[in-house]
Amino acid sequence: MLTTHPFDDDKLREECGVFGIYGADTAAAMVALGLHALQHRGQEAAGISAWDGHSFHTHRAMGHVAGNFDRDDIIRALPGKMAAGHVRYATTGDTALRNVQPLYADLASGGFAVAHNGNISNAMKLKRDLVRRGSIFQSTSDTEVIIHLVATSSYRTLLDRFIDALKQIEGAYSLVCLTPEGMIACRDPLGIRPLVMGRVGDAYVFASETVALDMVGATFLRSVEPGEIVIVSDKGVRSHRPFAPISPRPCIFEHVYFSRPDSIVDGTSVYSVRKQIGVELARENPIDADYVIPVPDSGTPAAIGYAQHSGIPFELGIIRSHYVGRTFIQPGDGIRHLGVKLKHNANRALIDGKKIILIDDSIVRGTTSLKIVQMMRDAGAKEVHMRIASPPTRHSCFYGVDTPERAKLLAAQMSVAEMADYIKVDSLAFLSIDGLYRALGEEARDEGKPQYCDACFTGDYPTHLTDQEDVAPADQLSLLGERAA
Known part of the structure; x- marks a missing residue:
């Protein structure tokens, strides 16, 4: 089999794009539209999770957004006013359905779905520690480490458990998470991976690029700041900054190649x-x-x-x-x-x-x-x-x-x-x-x-590369089959 992107196959590839919306009557359909605009960020698989106020619903599939999320029956099976989606391009390891995001788990605090853009550079070390403590992993994606860290945290509230998890992570991440309490969006302290916030009607939208806001008719509000956690719920919008401020280091290659040319990145x-x-x-x-x-x-x-x-x-x-x-x-x-x-x-x-x-x-x-x-x-x-x-x-x-x-x-x-x-x-x-x-x-x-x-x-x-420094190459593949999407 030969891909028909002979000029694109020798490019650096952004691994994924994320999109989330809170407060829309047709949340899953809006997410599908947003993912269409982010298709260039990941073309191997796509997924959408939705919360209807009582239950979580998820559909994940290999391939493009078109063909997987343009059917009415699939969108109708994702009811609710809050939904998040993900397009994925894998790096190493398998491209099995189990690695397609959003990843979902039932925690003590309720359901938790996460869509991740980036790579956790100490994921293998964290996974070893979690497995020793009894965690059982269902995927080979480093994103699942986040779920286990939240699940095993000793803090009481979900927000504190989430912050505790983030403080153990090295590397780059932009996350959109669904919980029964609302939507959580956050960006790593250096702001390496992009994440923007917009609004359409009474709904709030988060996306990897502004072009996805354009797709759903949303107005750009601002970028999620490096190290910021934004929570949207029926109580409104709250912002938390649990990390000590440091000079941001956003990815320069977003400007060179990754982002669509009709996007605005860092105000430019x-x-x-x-x-x-x-x-x-x-x-x-x-x-x-x-x-x-x-x-x-x-x-x-x-x-x-x-x-x-x-x-x-x-x-x-x-x-x-x-x-x-x-x-x-x-x-x-x-x-x-x-x-x-x-x-x-x-x-x-x-x-x-x-x-x-x-x-x-x-x-x-x-x-x-x-x-x-x-x-x-x-x-x-x-x-x-x-x-x-x-x-x-x-x-x-x-x-x-x-x-x-x-x-x-x-x-x-x-x-x-x-x-x-x-x-x-x-x-x-x-x-x-x-x-x-x-x-x-x-x-x-x-x-x-x-x-x-x-x-x-x-x-x-700009960060420690713990897994590269501490783990032999052969062990890297056996411990964690691929880097995150």
């Missing part, structure tokens, strides 16, 4: 930032050429910015088909090499005999870039130059992004010149880390106190 238009990234890239790495060509679709805004600043015409030299299914079963190895053309094809009439600049958002393993460059050569390009709208990705992410191990990251193994030879381009250049910060409105990266989590570029991890 993602599309505008990506265009400005292109401007900075053109300032730092000019080259003479006939056309600036984006690698669709993520390279398009940066390519527009590069073209506008350089004065070189922007053209669509790679045409993407939007009508191909997610996977294609190959009838034989003999045509496997044709799979790349299922999704994209060179605009030969434009490219033939021309010097072109390809703009892409990143290079991970380099396999995709190699295919793209060869496609341009086959179409008759005279020269192929590549400009990357981010710094070299030299380090793995442990905060909720599917990243290859460092040994498989091309930039961790080769110099830029060696990478250029490997992917067979006439020249290759990356945006500098300071250029990326300038595109975000900063003068430069503050080496003493970085404004973002940029560990995938710099190796500067």
Whole structure:
């Protein structure tokens, strides 16, 4: 089986998106709409849990939101005015239904459902301790650790038990939880993973991105602040800040690639930032050429910015088909090499005999870039130059992004010149880390106190990586089959 995303398979992938709503007559239907807007954040599975005032109802399924939650009978089976949903992209381990979120459990305080975006970097250590104390795990997702920590806490109230659980967790998380007492939404103290709050009518909405608020007609109120817990119930909206304040480090790659360009992240238009990234890239790495060509679709805004600043015409030299299914079963190895053309094809009439600049958002393993460059050569390009709208990705992410191990990251193994030879381009250049910060409105990266989590570029991890430091690789797989979604 070959995926029909030959250009996307070599990307860093955000693991999931969350969406929750409290106070809507058709809560589950609203969640399904919100998840449609977040589908890009996770395409392997989706789930919705709802509370009708008496019971919890959950439907989880492998695959996209469409096809699983566009049936009236499924939505009718999820009654209630409070619901939460999740789209998932797994990292390692199996992709079984038991790992699809929201995860649900009956606790002493009542039912508890949780949808999680991020990765708990000490989950394996916590799981070992919990198992020794008698906990029985039903999934291989680190998200289940949160449920067990809440269940085993010695504090009396659910809120205090929840806070107790969070204080034992390292890493990144944005959570939307359903309880009989109301909805809980929270964000890790560094704000690594995003979470926003909105309102539609009398209902409150939480989502990974503002584009999901747009989908349901909700008005953006604000971002959930790093380290903040927001509780929505029949008593109104309450905010708690149980953590000592620290300088936030939101994920910088949300601006580069993860978020949809029509979202607003940290008060800034993602599309505008990506265009400005292109401007900075053109300032730092000019080259003479006939056309600036984006690698669709993520390279398009940066390519527009590069073209506008350089004065070189922007053209669509790679045409993407939007009508191909997610996977294609190959009838034989003999045509496997044709799979790349299922999704994209060179605009030969434009490219033939021309010097072109390809703009892409990143290079991970380099396999995709190699295919793209060869496609341009086959179409008759005279020269192929590549400009990357981010710094070299030299380090793995442990905060909720599917990243290859460092040994498989091309930039961790080769110099830029060696990478250029490997992917067979006439020249290759990356945006500098300071250029990326300038595109975000900063003068430069503050080496003493970085404004973002940029560990995938710099190796500067903002939290402890307990599981990476304390557990051997073989034990990691046996103790916890996958990182969270």
